[in-house]
Amino acid sequence: MVNVHANIITKELGTHLRKHVAACLRLLDDGATVPFIARYRKEATGGMDEVTVHNIKMRHEALFELEKRKEYILQTIRDREALTPELEARIEETLDPTVLEDIFLPYKPKRNTRAQAARALGLEPLAKMIMSQSSNSEPEALAAKFVKGDVKDESEALAGAMDIIAEWVSESEKARNIVRARYQRSATINAKVIPGKEADGDKYRNYFDFSEPLRMCNSHRYLAIRRAEEEGILRVSISIEDDDMMDRLNRMFVRSTAPAPLAEIVTAAVKDGYRRLMRPSIENEIAGVTKEKSDAGAIQMFADNVRQLLMSPPLGRKRILAIDPGYRTGCKVVALDEQGNLLCHDVVYPTPPANDFVGAGDTLCYMVDRYRIDAIAIGTGTGGRETERFLRDVVFPRRVQIFMVNEQGASIYSASEVAREEFPNEDVTVRGAVSIGRRLLDPLAELVKIDPKSIGVGQYQHDVNQTKLKESLDYVVETCVNSVGINVNTASRQLLSYVSGIGPTLAANIVKYRTENGPFASRTDLMKVPRMGEKAFQQCAGFLRIPGAKNPLDNTAVHPERYALVKEMAKDVNADIERLTKDKNVLHKIELDKYITKETGLPTLTDIILELEKPGRDPRETVEEPVYDDAVKKIDDLHIGQELTGKVNNITAFGVFVDLGMKENGLVHISQLSDRFISSPSDVVSIGQRVNVKVIDVDVARGRIALTMRGIQQ
Numbered sequence: 001m002v003n004v005h006a007n008i009i010t011k012e013l014g015t016h017l018r019k020h021v022a023a024c025l026r027l028l029d030d031g032a033t034v035p036f037i038a039r040y041r042k043e044a045t046g047g048m049d050e051v052t053v054h055n056i057k058m059r060h061e062a063l064f065e066l067e068k069r070k071e072y073i074l075q076t077i078r079d080r081e082a083l084t085p086e087l088e089a090r091i092e093e094t095l096d097p098t099v100l101e102d103i104f105l106p107y108k109p110k111r112n113t114r115a116q117a118a119r120a121l122g123l124e125p126l127a128k129m130i131m132s133q134s135s136n137s138e139p140e141a142l143a144a145k146f147v148k149g150d151v152k153d154e155s156e157a158l159a160g161a162m163d164i165i166a167e168w169v170s171e172s173e174k175a176r177n178i179v180r181a182r183y184q185r186s187a188t189i190n191a192k193v194i195p196g197k198e199a200d201g202d203k204y205r206n207y208f209d210f211s212e213p214l215r216m217c218n219s220h221r222y223l224a225i226r227r228a229e230e231e232g233i234l235r236v237s238i239s240i241e242d243d244d245m246m247d248r249l250n251r252m253f254v255r256s257t258a259p260a261p262l263a264e265i266v267t268a269a270v271k272d273g274y275r276r277l278m279r280p281s282i283e284n285e286i287a288g289v290t291k292e293k294s295d296a297g298a299i300q301m302f303a304d305n306v307r308q309l310l311m312s313p314p315l316g317r318k319r320i321l322a323i324d325p326g327y328r329t330g331c332k333v334v335a336l337d338e339q340g341n342l343l344c345h346d347v348v349y350p351t352p353p354a355n356d357f358v359g360a361g362d363t364l365c366y367m368v369d370r371y372r373i374d375a376i377a378i379g380t381g382t383g384g385r386e387t388e389r390f391l392r393d394v395v396f397p398r399r400v401q402i403f404m405v406n407e408q409g410a411s412i413y414s415a416s417e418v419a420r421e422e423f424p425n426e427d428v429t430v431r432g433a434v435s436i437g438r439r440l441l442d443p444l445a446e447l448v449k450i451d452p453k454s455i456g457v458g459q460y461q462h463d464v465n466q467t468k469l470k471e472s473l474d475y476v477v478e479t480c481v482n483s484v485g486i487n488v489n490t491a492s493r494q495l496l497s498y499v500s501g502i503g504p505t506l507a508a509n510i511v512k513y514r515t516e517n518g519p520f521a522s523r524t525d526l527m528k529v530p531r532m533g534e535k536a537f538q539q540c541a542g543f544l545r546i547p548g549a550k551n552p553l554d555n556t557a558v559h560p561e562r563y564a565l566v567k568e569m570a571k572d573v574n575a576d577i578e579r580l581t582k583d584k585n586v587l588h589k590i591e592l593d594k595y596i597t598k599e600t601g602l603p604t605l606t607d608i609i610l611e612l613e614k615p616g617r618d619p620r621e622t623v624e625e626p627v628y629d630d631a632v633k634k635i636d637d638l639h640i641g642q643e644l645t646g647k648v649n650n651i652t653a654f655g656v657f658v659d660l661g662m663k664e665n666g667l668v669h670i671s672q673l674s675d676r677f678i679s680s681p682s683d684v685v686s687i688g689q690r691v692n693v694k695v696i697d698v699d700v701a702r703g704r705i706a707l708t709m710r711g712i713q714q
Contacts, residue, residue: 001064001067002022002025002026002029003022005025005059005060005063006018006021006022006025008059008063008095009021009025009056009059009060009063012059013052013056016045016046016048016052017046020044020045020046020048021056023041023044023045024037024044024045024048024053024056025056025060027041027044027045028056028057028060031535031539032539033478033500033501033539034050034053034054034057034475034478034479035050035478035479035482035483035500035543036500036501036538036539036542037053038050038052038053039482039542039557039607040542040559040561040604042601042603042604042607043598043599043600043601043603043604047603050479054475063095066095066097066100069097069100070091070092070100073091073100073103073104073107074088074091076104076107076108076109077104077107080107082107087103090103091103091104098180098285102173102176102177103173105171105173105176106171113163113167114160114163114167115163115164115166115167117160117163118160118161118163118164119164121146121149121150121151121160122146122149122151123146123151123157123160123161123164124164125146126142126143126145126146126157126158126160126161127160127161127162127164127165127168129142130142130158130161130162130165130262130265130266130269131165131168131266133254133255133257133258133259133262133263133266134258135259135262136259138261139154139158139261139262139265140154140158143155143157143158143161144157158265161265162265162268162269162272163269163272165265165266165269165270165273166269166270166272166273166276166277167273167277168273169249169253169269169270169273169274169277169278170273170274170277170278170281174252175249175252175253175278176278176281176282178248178249178252179240179245179249179274179278179279179282180282180285180286182240182245182248183214183238183240183282183283183286184215184286185215186213186240186241187213187214187215187238187239187240187286188211188212188213188214188238188239188240189210189211189212189213189214189217189222189225189236189237189238190210190211190236190237190238190239191207191208191209191210191211191225191228191229191234191235191236192208192209192210192234192235193207193208193209193233193234193235194232194233194234194235197232197233200231200233201228201231201233201234204224204225204228204233204234207221207224207225207228207234208234210225214238214286214290217290218297218653218654219293219294219295219297219298219653220294220298220459220460220652220653220654222290222291222294223291223294223295223298223460223463223464224460226291226463227460227463230463237283238283238286238287238290239283242274242275242279245274246270246271246274249270249274250267250270253266253270254266254267254270292465294464295464295465295468295469296468297653298458298459298460298461298463298464298653299461299464299465299468299469299472300472301458301459301651301652301653301680301682302452302457302458302459302461302469302472302473303472303473303475303476304651304682305457305458305650305651305687306452306455306457306458306473306476306477307476307479307480308457308651308686308687308688309406309443309447309455309457309687309688310443310444310447310448310476310477310480311443311444311480311483311484311619311620312443312444312620312623312687312688313443313620313621313622313623313624313688314440314441314442314443314444314618314620314623315375315403315440315441315442315623316441317338318338318374318375318441319335319336319337319338319371319372319373319374319375320335320336320340320373320374320375320376320377320437320438320440320441321333321334321335321336321364321367321368321371321373321375321376321377321400321437322334322335322336322376322377322379322405322433322434322436322437322438322440323376323377323378323379323387323433323436324379324381324407324410324429324432324433324436325351325378325379325381325382325383325384325386325387326351326381326382326383327351327352327353327382327383328353329347329429330347330348330349330351330354331347331348331349331350331351331360331383331387332345332347332429332430332432332433333345333346333347333348333363333364333367333433334430334433334434334437335367335370335371335373336434336437336438336441337371338441339490340434340437340438340441340442340445340446342423342426342430342434343371344367344371345426345430345433346363346367348360348363348364350386350387350390351383351386351387351390352386357390360390361390361394364391364394364396365394365395365396365397368396368397368398368400369396369397369398372398373398373400374400374401375400375401375402375403375440376391376400376401376402376403377403377405377436377437377439377440378391378402378403378404378405378436379404379405379407379410379432379433379436380404380405380406380407380408380659381407382663384404384407385628385633385661385662385663386633388402388404388628388661389630389633392630403440403623404628404647404659404661405436405437405439405440406439406455406456406649406659407432407435407436407439408454408455408456408457409447409450409451409454409455409456410432410435410436410439411428411432412450412451412454413431413432413435413449413450414428414429414431414432414435415428415431416449416450418449418494419431419435419449435449440623444480444481444484444495444620445491445492445495448477448481448492448494448495448498449492449494452473452476452477453469453473456649456650457649457650457651457687458650459650459652459653474498477498478498478500481495481498481499481543482498482499482500482543483619484618484619484620485543485544485545485557485616485618486499486543486544486545487544487545487546487547488510488514488520488526488544488545488546489514489519489520489546489547492511493507493508493510493511494507496510496511499540499543499544500539500540500542500543501535501536501537501538501539501540502536502539502540505531506529506531506532506536509529509530509531509532510526510529510532513528513529513530519546520546521546521549521550522546522549522550522551522554523541523544523546523549523551523554523560524560526540526541526544538561541559541560542557542558542559542560543557545616547616551563551577552577552578552581552615553566553577555615555616556581556611556612556615556616557607557611558608558611558612562600562604562608565595565600565608566580566608566612568595569590569595572590572594573586573589573590580612581612581615584613587609587612587613590609592605592606592609624690627645627690628644628645628646628660628661629644629645629660629661632644632660632661632662633662634662634663635662635663635664635698635700635703635705636700637662638695638698638705639695639698640695640696640697640698641694641695642694642695643692643693643694643695643712644660644666644692644693644694644695644707645690645691645692645693646658646659646660646661646666646690646691646693646707647659647688647689647690647691648685648686648687648688648689648691649665649687649688650665650687651681651682651685651686651687652681653670653680653681654669654670655667655668655669655670655672655673655681656668656670656673656681656684656685658691658693658707660693660705663703664703664704664705665705666693666695666705666706666707667704667705667706667707668681668691668693668707668708668709669706672696672706672707672708672709672710673685673709673710674709674710675710675711684709691709691714692709692712692713692714693707693708693709693712694707694708694709694711694712695707696708
């Protein structure tokens with residue numbers, strides 16, 4: 001099967017040799033993970049990157065599912081004794097699921113349809129006579145022979161025969177292709193508000209009387225329309241020009257030489273088959289395909305946003321004072337050490353209605369001094385901007401940086417089993433504040449504890465295919481975790497579970513072993529963890545880091561299977577491994593060609609040298625403090641033409657939402673992002689990026705702010 005799939009995938013890719021694709025498939029079938037293959041098996045795969053390996057994996061799985069479907073179809077047709085060598089060959093050869101289902105349709109087990117009922121009455125021979133359109137007898141005369149049993153008269157016999165013909169028409173592969181092609185080229189999507197639902201569906205007002213060529217309807221509009229349909233606001237249909245389609249089908253099924261009475265019956269049956277059976281089926285199919293494409297676009301956009309958020313710059317080993325702002329209930333404050341451990345917590349009231357600036361200032365200054373705080377993280381929720389302004393005026397006993405941190409999902413974390421496990425004796429407000437602080441410390445380590453759908457950077461994530469969304473997001477999180485590398489002695493169970501080859505059970509075992517036996521001193525110590533077999537160790541070892549290990553390579557991305565090679569390199573340049581990681585001059589004396597073998601080529605050797613140059617390096621950038629305009633506190637402070645600085649906090653297909661340091665976000669429509677044409681907002685901006693914008697419209701009543709970046713110096 002690997003060879004068959006390798007041939008198919010190689011043709012589809014058109015960029016890699018078959019032997020590389022086959023090698024990739026064999027590695028996958030042998031249990032290797034995508035990150036491991038992309039990082040440590042470059043010679044076998046011809047240097048495929050992680051995206052290519054993942055795509056090959058997904059296509060491999062899809063082909064397996066297609067094979068299973070073919071087996072079922074072949075057996076079903078075989079059981080009906082209708083399988084011919086030609087039909088079997090056609091089924092075996094097709095790679096298109098739609099074509100496969102069209103082939104299967106006439107043989108598919110059916111419910112009690114009208115055509116099935118007519119066949120049970122023995123009317124199929126009559127349908128064949130009429131469909132042949134060769135008899136000169138009147139239809140009633142042909143039907144008279146079938147008036148018996150439960151068939152009361154000629155009209156009932158003819159009606160049953162027409163039901164059978166209608167089903168033949170609807171199951172015709174050629175006819176379905178004609179109708180499908182017309183839908184693909186010229187279908188129109190129509191939406192109408194359901195009378196009486198105007199007030200309930202005000203946010204869908206743009207679609208109350210909507211009509212657009214389906215091929216022009218982009219993903220976010222289609223998903224919005226379908227959401228409104230699900231909520232009972234809109235009535236939606238996808239249609240083509242019926243009369244033109246009927247003429248085309250009549251030319252196909254009604255013979256020009258047919259006697260008029262028979263031609264009329266066949267024409268009526270074709271019309272019934274198209275309108276009652278085929279059209280709804282094709283419309284559902286096209287709607288499904290469009291939904292699938294829209295889902296794919298929304299999932300890709302969401303996955304890209306999550307990737308950018310997870311790869312946000314960490315503040316690093318700093319002590320954090322995290323504040324979950326509020327009004328009446330005050331601001332919950334927690335102090336965290338460099339590892340994110342909770343030191344203490346308190347509540348201050350610098351916001352309305354208390355406005356206790358003196359008391360809050362004294363408490364915070366004491367905590368900053370007592371716990372040697374380096375930075376303050378403020379949640380972006382209710383009261384966040386007021387809290388930030390208050391903090392800017394406080395004279396702290398030591399220099400602290402102040403950051404606004406997106407707190408989306410912190411409340412979900414605070415009530416989760418993970419949070420209860422970490423802080424069983426603290427309430428949800430303390431847990432939420434801890435999550436805010438840890439997000440500043442290391443966004444990746446903290447956000448993996450939360451369902452990605454809840455972190456506030458998506459669009460329609462609850463409307464798309466949830467299985468595909470989960471697969472995509474799991475892949476994104478796995479990619480981010482493994483690209484950064486994880487400190488095995490500090491990582492949470494949730495973070496470890498995304499490391500190549502580990503998973504939830506082994507992650508729990510690692511944490512338990514670490515708790516009972518102390519920190520791991522070397523990568524080889526991992527083999528002492530229950531259920532850590534050689535295969536799992538091979539897959540995960542290169543992505544785990546042990547700072548301060550006796551062997552410096554344990555804190556790098558160099559895989560243990562290459563330690564002997566690095567030792568040989570060090571020996572050849574009269575140095576030890578530690579010196580290789582600290583002295584670039586010695587490192588650059590290594591002649592890589594000398595170490596090339598069949599298993600270890602130049603790509604792997606180059607990766608080793610790059611890793612030794614910067615051992616344990618973090619690919620993420622440096623965090624920046626946001627800068628907001630102090631004159632802007634609420635939407636009423638805005639005016640058209642005003643230029644501001646903000647931070648991108650969500651990217652959608654139609655534009656970018658920008659945090660301006662107030663309750664409402666501004667929207668930069670895709671058409672206002674750049675002076676040049678762009679196909680996606682991601683071509684211009686990324687999550688967390690600082691941007692300069694200009695206000696072009698303000699709707700205070702609806703809380704909407706329109707911004708532009710065109711002509712604005714960035």
